[in-house]
Each structure stands twice: as C-alpha cells, then as structure tokens.
Amino acid sequence: MLDINKIRADFPILSQQIYCKPLIYFDNGATSQKPKVVIDAITKYYEQLNANIHRGVHKLSQDATDAYEISRGKVQNHINAKFPYEVIFTSGTTHSINAVANGFASILKTGDEVLVSALEHHSNIVPWQMLCEKTGAVLKVIPMNEAGELILSEYDNLLSNKTKIVTVNHISNALGTINPIEYMIKKAHEVGAAILIDGAQATPHLKPDVQALDCDFYVFSGHKICGPTGVGILYGKEEWLRKLPPYQGGGEMIATVSFEKTTYADLPHKFEAGTPNIEGGIVLGTAIDYMNEIGFDNIASYEQELLEYGTKKLLEIEGLKIYGTAKEKASVISFNIDDIHPYDIGTIIDKLGIAVRTGHHCAQPIMDFFCIPGTIRASFAFYNTKEEIDIFVEAVKKAKMMLT
Structure with missing residues (x-):
C-alpha cells in the first residue's frame, strides 16, 4: 500500500x-514530476561537486567521477545488466536509438530488412527510415489491430533471414499497450536478428530485467522516471556494443589520436564522447533510488x-x-x-x-x-x-x- x-x-x-x-x-x-530529493540532489551537485569527470587529477573531479560511476552502477543493478560498461549514458531515448541505428549502418546492406511496429513513437521510426535510406535496407512494419495490439501472426510472417534488427516499444506512449516483448525477442533471435526495446514509457511503471528478457538493446529516458531532463540510458549487450562503431567522435571516447589514425576507448567511453550531462547522470541514480524505495x-x-x-x-x-x-x-x-x-x-x-x-x-x-x-x-x-x-x-x- x-x-x-x-x-x-x-x-x-x-x-x-x-x-x-x-x-x-x-x-x-x-514527463514525470520531480521529488524534492531529486531537486535537492541537482542543487547539491552544483553547490558542492561541480567539476568535469574522468580527466582531472584534483579531488573535485575525482569525487564527481566517482558519483557518476556510482550512478552507472545503480542503473546496472536496476535493469540487471551483466556489466556496468553495458550501460551507456546518453541524452535520452532518442539519442540512444539513433546511436544504435547509426551503428547498424556499418552492418546492413541492400535488401536487408528492419522491422518496426505500427505502435512506435516517431523517435523509433525516423532513425530507422534514415538508416534504410542510407544502406538500401527495407523497412517493414508489424501491423496492429483495432484494440491497439500488435498482430503477432503477422510479426511471425515478416521475420526471415533478411531481418537484421527488430525495434519495438515496451509500452505504447499513445495507447498504453504493453507489448509481448518476451515473445518478440525470442522470435527475433530465432532468425538471428537483434532486437531493440524502447523502454521510455515502460520504465516509469515497471523494472526491466534485461538479462531475463535477453534483449540486445534497451533504451529509456531519465525524465520520465522522476529524474532530470537531458539524460538517458542505452543498454546494449557487450558483444553488440563492441561490434558497433561509435556514434560521435570527440574527447573522452578515444584511446589515441594522431592525424594519421585514431583508436577508440573501451566501453562504455567509446559511446560517450564529450563532456556529458554530469548532473543528469548522477541525479538519475537518485531518482532510481527514490522509485525503488516506493x-x-x-x-x-x-x-x-x-x-x-x-x-x-x-x-x-x-x-x-x-x-x-x-x-x-x-x-x-x-x-x-x-x-x-x-x-x-x-x-x-x-x-x-x-x-x-x-x-x-x-x-x-x-x-x-x-x-x-x-x-x-x-x-x-x-x-x-x-x-x-x-x-x-x-x-x-x-x-x-x-x-x-
């Protein structure tokens, strides 16, 4: 109660x-409203901890880095990721989806197929359309019925060895439909396809277990679970995150740089170019703590x-x-x-x-x-x-x- x-x-x-x-x-x-504990954590960060992370040798930078990585660990535990480096901080669900779609541009070829559902938010449609235009892959749509449910028999028929990735929301933002993602993940894997779950609307209502689900990617935004805007999560299985190229180039995501050749940093930093939303990342952990306490x-x-x-x-x-x-x-x-x-x-x-x-x-x-x-x-x-x-x-x- x-x-x-x-x-x-x-x-x-x-x-x-x-x-x-x-x-x-x-x-x-x-977007969700924010509890006082989250608002206070934002203020505390800027009053007591504000420094850039992962770079400085001074105490403030090290303390901010520790707080940021502790929050990554909280997200890992919350979604039951196997490793902390499978948790990538992004600016939100849209950023997370685009990062994966951009990575698949190096994998797809003409005639390959991408499956999206008829229930998707534009953020989980447009990046895949852009990907297909770039690669010559074909976008196919899993249809819905009058109740707002996906027609699973049609999903089964659409799946083939041409299917390279399936992308579907866990819960529809427009209708509230909870999709049978366990079934959809299993069927995608049977044809060798990866699957991305858009959890933006699900994470305010439930606690996803990415290992139990066996999804390849799970993405969500902090601001819908009582956290700040401008921060989100891309969970990816280690094998996929190592396979995909980085979405952005810049500081922090490199191992070495010369004018002849750049090598990339290991996970998770490979996907976290530039100064991140440090406050958002830290306080997302506070929001997760709050919701788990309830x-x-x-x-x-x-x-x-x-x-x-x-x-x-x-x-x-x-x-x-x-x-x-x-x-x-x-x-x-x-x-x-x-x-x-x-x-x-x-x-x-x-x-x-x-x-x-x-x-x-x-x-x-x-x-x-x-x-x-x-x-x-x-x-x-x-x-x-x-x-x-x-x-x-x-x-x-x-x-x-x-x-x-």
Whole structure:
C-alpha cells in the first residue's frame, strides 16, 4: 500500500495552483514530476561537486567521477545488466536509438530488412527510415489491430533471414499497450536478428530485467522516471556494443589520436564522447533510488487501480471513445468525444488546472490507422489520485457541454 499523501508531499510542484485551481497533472507520459530529493540532489551537485569527470587529477573531479560511476552502477543493478560498461549514458531515448541505428549502418546492406511496429513513437521510426535510406535496407512494419495490439501472426510472417534488427516499444506512449516483448525477442533471435526495446514509457511503471528478457538493446529516458531532463540510458549487450562503431567522435571516447589514425576507448567511453550531462547522470541514480524505495510492484498495482477507475468513469460520458483497449495496458487513457477536436477539450480543461496531452503524441501512424487527428491522453502516475480523476471527468463533461 502506498501512502499517497506522503508521496504527494515529496513533489513541490503538485501543491501549486494553475489558473487559481489546484494543479492536476495527467501528462506523465510526456514527463514525470520531480521529488524534492531529486531537486535537492541537482542543487547539491552544483553547490558542492561541480567539476568535469574522468580527466582531472584534483579531488573535485575525482569525487564527481566517482558519483557518476556510482550512478552507472545503480542503473546496472536496476535493469540487471551483466556489466556496468553495458550501460551507456546518453541524452535520452532518442539519442540512444539513433546511436544504435547509426551503428547498424556499418552492418546492413541492400535488401536487408528492419522491422518496426505500427505502435512506435516517431523517435523509433525516423532513425530507422534514415538508416534504410542510407544502406538500401527495407523497412517493414508489424501491423496492429483495432484494440491497439500488435498482430503477432503477422510479426511471425515478416521475420526471415533478411531481418537484421527488430525495434519495438515496451509500452505504447499513445495507447498504453504493453507489448509481448518476451515473445518478440525470442522470435527475433530465432532468425538471428537483434532486437531493440524502447523502454521510455515502460520504465516509469515497471523494472526491466534485461538479462531475463535477453534483449540486445534497451533504451529509456531519465525524465520520465522522476529524474532530470537531458539524460538517458542505452543498454546494449557487450558483444553488440563492441561490434558497433561509435556514434560521435570527440574527447573522452578515444584511446589515441594522431592525424594519421585514431583508436577508440573501451566501453562504455567509446559511446560517450564529450563532456556529458554530469548532473543528469548522477541525479538519475537518485531518482532510481527514490522509485525503488516506493517499490515498482506497489507502483504497478496502484496505477492499475487508477487505470481501471479512470476508464470506468470516462466511459460513463456519452459519445466518448477510448483508443487502445489492449488486454495488457499501462495507466494511459487516450480518448475522443464525438466529433470534438481533442485540442479544444484540452484547452478548456487546462483553464481548470488540468494538464493532459492532446494531439498525435509523436505517433502519427497510430492516428492515421484510426483516421483521427489525435486524441486527448490522460497518463497517470503513482502520485495521482482517484479524487483527481473525478475532477478531471467533471471537467471533460463541462468541456463537452461547452463545445456541443
């Protein structure tokens, strides 16, 4: 059981008012709010520890380096990576995906195939399109059904010895669908393909075990799990990280440099060119500690309650349709009401202090599938309440009345 009042007190932003109304923050799929312990850790870094890392012989630099590498170890333990050097700090999920896609440019040839799913965020579509344009590989799409679930029989049919990498999100940001990634990983490996899992929307709700999953790559962002923006993680199996070339060249990622030849540093530094987001990397560890203290089993159980409660309440509104009715879902509800544009409802309820996301959620192919311009998306976190959902539902009813 979670002490929701105690948890909410950890988040200073939740006590403020928007347009003279208490803030109700249901845009957690875009970014999570930050607990005081994370905010304090950011301040502490700049007040007491600010120095560049991995280079200086002075104490401040060494202390900052130690803190950064301790955080890498926390991430390793959190996702159960086999080695700390399989954990690469990036600027976020998008950076992580691009790093892998760029690396595969040295592997793919004309006629090879890359599989993406119909449920992907643009960040997990565009880099692979760019890769295929560069290499002559073919991009193939795993289709979805009306419930927002991937059609696994079609996935099985698409897989072949031409498939070199499969890339799929763990949880859909637009619909909340939890994909059967264990099955998809197993099937990809049966044809000798690598597989990348986009965990940006999954890591706020669950604790991935990359060794148990046996995925080749798993990527996520810090800002969605109560950490700072501008920091993310690329997990890769050691064999793949050694095989792929670095994404960027510069300082820190080199062993030796001459005008004739450059050799690269060992993992993880091979993929960490330049001065990193040191504060972000260190404080990501603080955020992971905070969420593990609450407990991901507790988080998942409570958010499931919110999902079921919110779904029931919203479906009482006449003309409301939910998009994404998969059997396995995270705490995301995407919906529209009759022919009302989602932006109009979002604008009205914003004036009532309620933050939701409207639009295509950087998942335009999903909206095209349903022949809609976008949806209203309410995404719940462990610091939200059923009382907030009640206020939200009444606000949606009011917006509907005003717009019809």
